[in-house]
Amino acid sequence: MTRIWQLFESIGKVTLFGLKAVRDAFRPPFEFEYFLKQVREIGWNSLSLIFASGFALGIVMTLHTRSTLVQFGAEAEIPNLQSMSFFNEIGPLVAALLVAGRVGAGIGAEFANMRATEQIDAIETLSINSFKFLVVTRIAACVLILPMLTLFMDFAGIAGGFASEHVLSNLSWRLYLDRAFANVALANFVPPTLKTAVFGFIIGTVSCYFGYTTNEGSDGVRRASTNSVVLSSMLIIVSDVVLVKCIFFFFPDQAI
Numbered sequence: 273m274t275r276i277w278q279l280f281e282s283i284g285k286v287t288l289f290g291l292k293a294v295r296d297a298f299r300p301p302f303e304f305e306y307f308l309k310q311v312r313e314i315g316w317n318s319l320s321l322i323f324a325s326g327f328a329l330g331i332v333m334t335l336h337t338r339s340t341l342v343q344f345g346a347e348a349e350i351p352n353l354q355s356m357s358f359f360n361e362i363g364p365l366v367a368a369l370l371v372a373g374r375v376g377a378g379i380g381a382e383f384a385n386m387r388a389t390e391q392i393d394a395i396e397t398l399s400i401n402s403f404k405f406l407v408v409t410r411i412a413a414c415v416l417i418l419p420m421l422t423l424f425m426d427f428a429g430i431a432g433g434f435a436s437e438h439v440l441s442n443l444s445w446r447l448y449l450d451r452a453f454a455n456v457a458l459a460n461f462v463p464p465t466l467k468t469a470v471f472g473f474i475i476g477t478v479s480c481y482f483g484y485t486t487n488e489g490s491d492g493v494r495r496a497s498t499n500s501v502v503l504s505s506m507l508i509i510v511s512d513v514v515l516v517k518c519i520f521f522f523f524p525d526q527a528i
Contacts, residue, residue, distance in 0.1 A: 310413035326425040330432020351452035354433040363426040368471035372504040376479040380500030383483025384493040411444035411476030418472035459523040480505040
């Protein structure tokens, strides 16, 4: 029971931390230059991981679905199933979990190290709001960049599926795309992609919280990194359930 209460306590503190970041995000001064730097670092440094994972998942999904659909003579539906699976759920969720593991752990460890070496205190002595400068910019960068990385993951998965289908059945790229996007509507594409902005907010808030508020010295670096990944991943999965239900409520055609 103690650990459960500690978990809820941590979630409550992270929520207040995130609300403070939202409030300060709309208050001057605005650190646009540092924000763009974080967008570049978080987005660009994650592209190779996102592409490799999406491409590999596309190949694996095609191999698994093909072995089943061929038995029913429905191999022509493989591209459509591939695109719908990635756009609706696989792309957004996997991209968020990958970013939580790479970016979340990095932010938590970086802030904890800065706190241990008193770099954050040094920033405060320069009359700079360290919370706005360090925390708000990173959270905003995660919110902005995760939908873009999700799109990259989606199309990497489709490319992986095409590569697998082309090798197995010599399917042309044009025919594969025609089949893949035959039944894709905005309701299947836009809401699942935009929901990753929530995942980005969770990743940025959780990782910044554990790193920024640590007071354990060098021992806090490992703890902040681990807690950032564990809690953000758990909250992403839980929030995904809620967001999917919300999408089905506002876009009932997608649930059919």
